[in-house]
Amino acid sequence: MNSISYEAKMGMEQREGVTAGAARPGDAVPAADVSGKAEDRRMVGDHTHPNPVMVCRDVTVHYGEKRAIHDVSLDVGANEVIAMIGPSGCGKSTFLRCLNRMNDTIDGCRVSGSILLDGQDIYDRRTDVVPLRARVGMVFQKPNPFPKSIYENVAYGPRIHGLARSRTELDEIVQTSLEKAGLWGEVKDRLDQPGTGLSGGQQQRLCIARTISVSPEVILMDEPCSALDPIATARIEELIDELRGNYSIAIVTHSMQQAARVSQRTAYFHLGDLIEVGDTADIFTNPRHRLTEDYITGRFG
Amino acid sequence: MNSISYEAKMGMEQREGVTAGAARPGDAVPAADVSGKAEDRRMVGDHTHPNPVMVCRDVTVHYGEKRAIHDVSLDVGANEVIAMIGPSGCGKSTFLRCLNRMNDTIDGCRVSGSILLDGQDIYDRRTDVVPLRARVGMVFQKPNPFPKSIYENVAYGPRIHGLARSRTELDEIVQTSLEKAGLWGEVKDRLDQPGTGLSGGQQQRLCIARTISVSPEVILMDEPCSALDPIATARIEELIDELRGNYSIAIVTHSMQQAARVSQRTAYFHLGDLIEVGDTADIFTNPRHRLTEDYITGRFG
Amino acid sequence: MKNQRAIDIVNASLKRRYAAERRFRLYGIAAIAAGLLFLALLFTSIAANGYSAFLQTHVRLDINFDPAVIDPEGSRAPQALSGANYAALVRRSMQELFPEVTGRQDRRTLNGLVSSGASYQLRDMVMADPALIGTTRSVWVPADDDVDMYAKGHIPVDVPEAQRRIKDLPLSWLRKLESEGRIEKRFNTTFFTAGDSREPELAGIRGALMGSLYTVIVTLALSFPIGVATAIYLEEFAPRNRWTDLIEVNINNLAAVPSIVFGLLGLAVFLNFMALPRSAPLVGGLVLTLMTLPTIIIAGRAALKSVPPSIREAALGIGASRLQTVTHHVLPLALPGMLTGTIIGMAQALGETAPLLMIGMVAFIVDIPGGFFDPATVLPVQIFLWADSPERAFVERTSAAILVLLGFLVIMNAIAVLLRKKFERRW
Amino acid sequence: MSVTTLAIVLLALSAAAYYVGRQRSFAVSRGSGGVRALHSLPGYYGMLTALWCGLPALLVLAGWVAFEPYIVTKLVVAGLPDEIRALPDARLGLVVNDIRNLVSGNIVSAQVDPAMQAAADHYRSLVQTGSAALAVVVLALAAGGIGLAWKRIHPGLRARNQVEGVVKAFLVLCSTIAIFTTIGIVLSVLFEALRFFHSVPVSEFLLGLKWSPQMAIRADQVGSSGSFGAVPLFTGTLMISFIAMFVAVPIGLMSAIYLSEYANRRFRAVAKPLLEILAGIPTVVYGFFAALVVAPALRDGGAALGLDVSSESALAAGLVMGIMIIPFVSSLSDDVINAVPQSLRDGSYAMGATRSETVRKVIIPAALPGIVGGVLLAVSRAIGETMIVVMAAGLAANLTANPLQAVTTITVQIVTLLVGDQEFDSPKTLAAFALGLMLFVVTLILNVIALHVVRKYREQYE
Amino acid sequence: AARDYISIVGSSTVYPFATVVAEQFGKTSSFKTPKIESTGSGGGLKLFCAGVGVENPDITNASRRIKSSEVETCAANGVKEIVEIKIGYDGIAVANSKQAGQFSLTRRDLYLALAKDVPAADGSEKLVANPYKTWKDVNPALPATAIEVLGPPPTSGTRDAFVELVMEHGCKDTPWVAAMEKSDKNAFKAACFTIREDGAYIEAGENDNLIVQKLEANPDALGIFGFSFLDQNTDMVQGSLIDGVAPTFEAIASGDYPVSRPLFFYVKKAHVGVIPGIQEYVNEFTSDKAWGPEGYLADKGLIPMPEEERAKFANDARNMTPMEM
Numbered sequence A, B: 001m002n003s004i005s006y007e008a009k010m011g012m013e014q015r016e017g018v019t020a021g022a023a024r025p026g027d028a029v030p031a032a033d034v035s036g037k038a039e040d041r042r043m044v045g046d047h048t049h050p051n052p053v054m055v056c057r058d059v060t061v062h063y064g065e066k067r068a069i070h071d072v073s074l075d076v077g078a079n080e081v082i083a084m085i086g087p088s089g090c091g092k093s094t095f096l097r098c099l100n101r102m103n104d105t106i107d108g109c110r111v112s113g114s115i116l117l118d119g120q121d122i123y124d125r126r127t128d129v130v131p132l133r134a135r136v137g138m139v140f141q142k143p144n145p146f147p148k149s150i151y152e153n154v155a156y157g158p159r160i161h162g163l164a165r166s167r168t169e170l171d172e173i174v175q176t177s178l179e180k181a182g183l184w185g186e187v188k189d190r191l192d193q194p195g196t197g198l199s200g201g202q203q204q205r206l207c208i209a210r211t212i213s214v215s216p217e218v219i220l221m222d223e224p225c226s227a228l229d230p231i232a233t234a235r236i237e238e239l240i241d242e243l244r245g246n247y248s249i250a251i252v253t254h255s256m257q258q259a260a261r262v263s264q265r266t267a268y269f270h271l272g273d274l275i276e277v278g279d280t281a282d283i284f285t286n287p288r289h290r291l292t293e294d295y296i297t298g299r300f301g
Numbered sequence C: 001m002k003n004q005r006a007i008d009i010v011n012a013s014l015k016r017r018y019a020a021e022r023r024f025r026l027y028g029i030a031a032i033a034a035g036l037l038f039l040a041l042l043f044t045s046i047a048a049n050g051y052s053a054f055l056q057t058h059v060r061l062d063i064n065f066d067p068a069v070i071d072p073e074g075s076r077a078p079q080a081l082s083g084a085n086y087a088a089l090v091r092r093s094m095q096e097l098f099p100e101v102t103g104r105q106d107r108r109t110l111n112g113l114v115s116s117g118a119s120y121q122l123r124d125m126v127m128a129d130p131a132l133i134g135t136t137r138s139v140w141v142p143a144d145d146d147v148d149m150y151a152k153g154h155i156p157v158d159v160p161e162a163q164r165r166i167k168d169l170p171l172s173w174l175r176k177l178e179s180e181g182r183i184e185k186r187f188n189t190t191f192f193t194a195g196d197s198r199e200p201e202l203a204g205i206r207g208a209l210m211g212s213l214y215t216v217i218v219t220l221a222l223s224f225p226i227g228v229a230t231a232i233y234l235e236e237f238a239p240r241n242r243w244t245d246l247i248e249v250n251i252n253n254l255a256a257v258p259s260i261v262f263g264l265l266g267l268a269v270f271l272n273f274m275a276l277p278r279s280a281p282l283v284g285g286l287v288l289t290l291m292t293l294p295t296i297i298i299a300g301r302a303a304l305k306s307v308p309p310s311i312r313e314a315a316l317g318i319g320a321s322r323l324q325t326v327t328h329h330v331l332p333l334a335l336p337g338m339l340t341g342t343i344i345g346m347a348q349a350l351g352e353t354a355p356l357l358m359i360g361m362v363a364f365i366v367d368i369p370g371g372f373f374d375p376a377t378v379l380p381v382q383i384f385l386w387a388d389s390p391e392r393a394f395v396e397r398t399s400a401a402i403l404v405l406l407g408f409l410v411i412m413n414a415i416a417v418l419l420r421k422k423f424e425r426r427w
Numbered sequence D: 001m002s003v004t005t006l007a008i009v010l011l012a013l014s015a016a017a018y019y020v021g022r023q024r025s026f027a028v029s030r031g032s033g034g035v036r037a038l039h040s041l042p043g044y045y046g047m048l049t050a051l052w053c054g055l056p057a058l059l060v061l062a063g064w065v066a067f068e069p070y071i072v073t074k075l076v077v078a079g080l081p082d083e084i085r086a087l088p089d090a091r092l093g094l095v096v097n098d099i100r101n102l103v104s105g106n107i108v109s110a111q112v113d114p115a116m117q118a119a120a121d122h123y124r125s126l127v128q129t130g131s132a133a134l135a136v137v138v139l140a141l142a143a144g145g146i147g148l149a150w151k152r153i154h155p156g157l158r159a160r161n162q163v164e165g166v167v168k169a170f171l172v173l174c175s176t177i178a179i180f181t182t183i184g185i186v187l188s189v190l191f192e193a194l195r196f197f198h199s200v201p202v203s204e205f206l207l208g209l210k211w212s213p214q215m216a217i218r219a220d221q222v223g224s225s226g227s228f229g230a231v232p233l234f235t236g237t238l239m240i241s242f243i244a245m246f247v248a249v250p251i252g253l254m255s256a257i258y259l260s261e262y263a264n265r266r267f268r269a270v271a272k273p274l275l276e277i278l279a280g281i282p283t284v285v286y287g288f289f290a291a292l293v294v295a296p297a298l299r300d301g302g303a304a305l306g307l308d309v310s311s312e313s314a315l316a317a318g319l320v321m322g323i324m325i326i327p328f329v330s331s332l333s334d335d336v337i338n339a340v341p342q343s344l345r346d347g348s349y350a351m352g353a354t355r356s357e358t359v360r361k362v363i364i365p366a367a368l369p370g371i372v373g374g375v376l377l378a379v380s381r382a383i384g385e386t387m388i389v390v391m392a393a394g395l396a397a398n399l400t401a402n403p404l405q406a407v408t409t410i411t412v413q414i415v416t417l418l419v420g421d422q423e424f425d426s427p428k429t430l431a432a433f434a435l436g437l438m439l440f441v442v443t444l445i446l447n448v449i450a451l452h453v454v455r456k457y458r459e460q461y462e
Numbered sequence E: 001a002a003r004d005y006i007s008i009v010g011s012s013t014v015y016p017f018a019t020v021v022a023e024q025f026g027k028t029s030s031f032k033t034p035k036i037e038s039t040g041s042g043g044g045l046k047l048f049c050a051g052v053g054v055e056n057p058d059i060t061n062a063s064r065r066i067k068s069s070e071v072e073t074c075a076a077n078g079v080k081e082i083v084e085i086k087i088g089y090d091g092i093a094v095a096n097s098k099q100a101g102q103f104s105l106t107r108r109d110l111y112l113a114l115a116k117d118v119p120a121a122d123g124s125e126k127l128v129a130n131p132y133k134t135w136k137d138v139n140p141a142l143p144a145t146a147i148e149v150l151g152p153p154p155t156s157g158t159r160d161a162f163v164e165l166v167m168e169h170g171c172k173d174t175p176w177v178a179a180m181e182k183s184d185k186n187a188f189k190a191a192c193f194t195i196r197e198d199g200a201y202i203e204a205g206e207n208d209n210l211i212v213q214k215l216e217a218n219p220d221a222l223g224i225f226g227f228s229f230l231d232q233n234t235d236m237v238q239g240s241l242i243d244g245v246a247p248t249f250e251a252i253a254s255g256d257y258p259v260s261r262p263l264f265f266y267v268k269k270a271h272v273g274v275i276p277g278i279q280e281y282v283n284e285f286t287s288d289k290a291w292g293p294e295g296y297l298a299d300k301g302l303i304p305m306p307e308e309e310r311a312k313f314a315n316d317a318r319n320m321t322p323m324e325m
């Protein structure tokens, strides 16, 4: 764990920020103001990684006429956890979904720029999304197990990708995936029961098991803990830390504490722009951009 | 604000708990263990309030055969914010939904014990849920504005209850409610636009405005911020603090930081039992029950 | 203070609001009750009219299987046996019962009391068992439709003779037969085993039933997969553009095209252009397929829409192709809704007459169709044709045929509902 | 080999091809790192091989089935005696029919003469040769397909994409059927309609207030000139559809609401399919019900109130039609109401709304687009219905707004014009086609409008 | 597949008779039972005249004679030789419920009651919109019930026959109108053949059973339908006397009852001998046991032709003599 303990330093400050807000009742600042007035939005920090798995350059995404993110360049490094933070609607999810082309499913979504996985542009016309998504797995904000048994949930990926030659091999994959996701102990006796019958935290871990069952290289997580209680959250954070040994992980989160706890690098997005990237410890202790600072100290506008 | 600054004290500790967990990879503790082994589950602390609005005694709820909460006794005091915390599935929402009989809508849900509002048992056969719910409003985890205009969302309650005798009176109610919810400034120019078009935080504030539009005495909030980003969360927390002047508020949250920030009293639930109640400051600095302590320090089982 | 006011207002309005609530609920109950009442009303009125058709009056005759009539040459050749004059045997036995009837006209009337089907029945008996020849047997033969109506009380006997289909003289004969126990109502097997006939007592619905079966098989086999495939394409694959808008508007519009126009289309395309045979269940099925497709597609799309997108995202997210996502996850969840559309669509197809008019299925067809290319008619057409027949005895048979059709419909619905239940087992 | 056996053999071959393809994929993967090195799952290679084996062969088979009679007939005719060959085509066709009857052992028209017998034998032998040749070709194609696929399979072959391409092509094909149906319908009424508009100007047809197709259609027939103003038909259609919707929408909608919001699950499981039966009762039955039960009751009821109710009235037909289309509204609305998220209900109940308030103010508005869809389907059905109107509302084209009078509808006129005595170049019969076209165009316009309205509405709320 | 059965189309009026013959034929011969479609006379002739060949019908039934234009269409499509067989008569009854009294009408009464325009009652030589509301207005001898007649629509052959046999005749009772036939044929037609559209005449579809049932439900109404339906429903409805004659079997057969029309079928000669059984079917139809006065068709309500007419058409049938027009 090389992340810093965020709360210890920021807690008081943030608290005060809120208190200060509360002290001015009725004076709620319109959210629109967050956009700031012609601030400097040039990126600070180093967006590259010495040993990148995915390399994104000048990624711009439009939904129809609307530009959601603008010229974002960022690497995802091998065996790192990179956190993406930023106010709601700033384009974190959009960027994340570019990385395994989940945006393809959205009508009117256009992506430009280049995103390379192992040197190959994933938006190239010849790239097949199916193996891409097997290599770049995704865990969603709301746990979304299939309405099938726990076993089938995990076995689905290996099955469609033909990863197991025999039933025993499949059983093995299911077991290892569930073990890695820290769920095996809890469900080993009821693998044939519906995955939808698990608790929220268990469901989310099931989804993680499902994702790692196809041995992806990168795992994308979009606010994976927002529906979970602290215990479940803690367990998933543990898991992320553990998975880092084998996978690269990009995680979107609203909780700065969480970003501080789990990530090595953090990227701060603001209104579609990537504002600052850097070591998590640096970002939280020593933000270089004013917008970043405002955000992590809870001051805004 | 008489809440204590939780993070300042707990952050380090919790962090370490997680770190400790991460340090033992593969040794994920099954959630089932959380249930503990025949621990002492008798309640500690004082569940009464000197000036109660709602008085609950020995409330037990069953879903079909399954008992969700067991013999919970708790008061909701006038002009206080009481937070309910506890691991997922411990019955926080169930208890909260008892307070305005939202459980009535769930098939097979049975409630026993007594819940008094101004001395009258709300589960009495003669009690009418309609005025009850007008007096005890509720805000849900996921913002759920009606697919109507912002104005109509807020005017809905006053309309069905006939609280406004004229259009101007209604306009007034809508405006005051939106003002109280800190949303007026942001939406006053587009009251006729759909409420579903607002951002998540705005939607949640709209739901709060909708709830206070019928002048309830108690407001129940079930994880009102879990879908929101820090800025929106901070704004809603401000709002809660402000509303406390006129209303009693019972809030369920997964975030101990939030509980620490907004509430005066905190109740800790565990597997259907109310374990500990007390001043928020006391609970977080000096938990008396081992389960509470385990939970708030992030140590479990 | 203000709180107090608000809650007072709420309380004051409660009575009115609860009254509105009760009224609303009552409307709901009334609506369902009205729907079910109409169904019950239709059903009972049909059943009350039709149940008697399941019985048929028979007359017991003592038939002398006279070799001189049946097989004068004694060859026992099937040809000879089948061509013999069995009607003469029937006439003779009637004559023996009423020797006093002599006039030519009277004897004609007398012979008219039994159905012309009696001789076919005797023929079949002899063909099945030539040993009968030379013996005398007591045989129950079907009575004429007028006698049947009389026996069932549909012909009032207390009105002036001129207003009755059965005059006084035959009435006296019937009374005599009754007193001798020679008249009896028996279960009407003919109704279920025979094809159409112009003699009500010989008419059956087997032909129409088989025709309906073949037609429905074609319709179901085509419209369900095509409808589902179209719904899947439009909902899951098609880009939202003018072309798919066009398809959507088209499908909605086809739902409003009068069914007879589909008949015109069938005539032009399937008969004239593709030279498929007229009156064939295959063509009927094709036309009804085109007619039911919009219903199935519209319901299918609604069902697909209601599958939560998170399921699709989950599958796509781990690298399932779109098609795999649909077939593995979305379709199973949408199937119940698709079945709803299919039930309604098939129910409609099963009851349709007008489009079949244009493709020659509104026809008198006696032989029971044995395949998709044989000339056939369908139950609603049979009902339509019988309803237009002058003979009174067809009235009850019409109702009985409707009952059979409803039975068919109920069975089909039940199967679909069971299927729907099976797939609806969501977790 | 008969076509059926051939088809079965082909199916069996395809199954075998699946197996072969799968095995082949295993085999080729062995060299390059096992199954994981394959682009697609082995099953997809199997399916691809099966498609290669089955699809071309099936197409050839279908082509043969379509053209065999034609080819064989040509050949048989070529072998017939000259005097028969000299017959006009149609007569020749009859002779061939007779030969076929002879071949298939059916009853033949007359004595079998030697020439016929010879022709029949010829026919038989041709068919035999033909089917033998077909069998050879089809089987060869199938085998060739397997071989080709076998050769093409290598680890990089994008089998899944190709199989899915075929499936997707099938899906697209299916969705175009609606278009082809529309084109077919337009074509099958357009020309006749144009001929109609030659004798009756469009303006008169569209704006004329009098519909009376009483027209002499043969020289010696009595009749009058006829007039073809379709306005009374449109108003009649409108009125009856309106009355039907007046019955069906409240009953259907309230039933749906009751079923989804109030009734328990078991009641719903029984009542819903029961109501669906209403859609399947033959319209003749409804027609009798309307004409013999409802119409007299209305008449007597009207008389008691001092109203003059015609014995055939729009009201009777509309009421009964309304009953018939109840399930279209109730079943489809029930589905969409169920799909309204629970969170909206919770939101409303938590405000202290009663159930009915929640339904009226929150659920119905939210479900409206879907309900409108169901209602549109029901309207469509009402517009297209014939039998009930013929039997209960009569055929008189009155231009009236009084539902107690007899009216007629477009579809009724189409049907009566088409099944009554007809003459295919008199406007009287051609009018049916013009009406069909008009109805088609009008409903098309209505549907386009509906699509836009629903879209707009939906966008506003999502 | 080859066709080995006879295909018959045509009139819904002839359908009940043709089907009886077909059934009898199928049961007693070695041939299959013919398939008979009820398409209406015009629709049947259209199909019939579409050409020679298996896909086209062999025989069409008609409740009117074939038109010369139709013969031309036939010829243009290669259907040159058509054998015409007249099979008998169908009486058209004007009837009402037995709950009310029997009507005795003249054709002139019917004309005045049902025509759109009638000669002015004051005797002046002009046509006025039909003013009559009750039968009594038409003829003081008739009851004072409102005129309400359920009858076939303009697309029906029955309607044409009714107009020809009743309206035209009734119309000619007024001499100055009759004179118009020569002077102004169109005006004459308009005066005599147009049926009123103000609700007194109710177009009631082609289902005669339904008309009978409606009469039963509405005793004030009269209905126009085929004799066989009257025959089968004598307990419910009664035929009105027309020009003093009741619609009975005998009266129609003898020609005393004025409202009856001939029924026909047409055989495509080119098909005889190539489609199995056509000749035999026609023979069955034209045998005395079928269409004779005591034949089974008479039982079903077909009014037989006089002896000599039967002989002529039976002869035509046996020899397949093509018609000439």
Ligand SMILES: Nc1ncnc2c1ncn2[C@@H]1O[C@H](COP(=O)(O)OP(=O)(O)OP(=O)(O)O)[C@@H](O)[C@H]1O
Residues within 6 Å of the ligand: A063, A066, A067, A068, A086, A087, A088, A089, A090, A091, A092, A093, A094, A095, A106, B200, B229
């Ligand atoms: N499907 C879509 N169509 C149109 N606009 C969209 C769509 N999805 C997102 N957007 C817009 O794109 C912008 C970025 O959205 P995105 O979901 O990436 O934000 P986010 O940072 O993930 O926010 P949150 O924290 O609320 O999840 C927002 O303004 C949003 O309104």
Ligand SMILES: Nc1ncnc2c1ncn2[C@@H]1O[C@H](COP(=O)(O)OP(=O)(O)OP(=O)(O)O)[C@@H](O)[C@H]1O
Residues within 6 Å of the ligand: A200, A229, B063, B066, B067, B068, B086, B087, B088, B089, B090, B091, B092, B093, B094, B095, B106
């Ligand atoms: N509708 C229901 N039917 C049956 N069991 C239910 C239902 N709702 C909740 N439960 C069960 O009751 C128990 C308490 O649930 P509740 O929702 O109150 O927990 P919670 O504390 O709010 O959890 P969370 O933090 O996840 O929202 C759980 O075990 C849950 O599974």
Ligand SMILES: [Mg+2]
Residues within 6 Å of the ligand: A092, A093, A094, A222
């Ligand atoms: Mg997001």
Ligand SMILES: [Mg+2]
Residues within 6 Å of the ligand: B092, B093, B094, B222
């Ligand atoms: Mg909860």
Ligand SMILES: O=P([O-])([O-])[O-]
Residues within 6 Å of the ligand: D420, D421, E010, E011, E012, E013, E014, E039, E040, E041, E042, E062, E063, E156, E157, E158
């Ligand atoms: O069907 P018809 O031509 O006899 O009216």
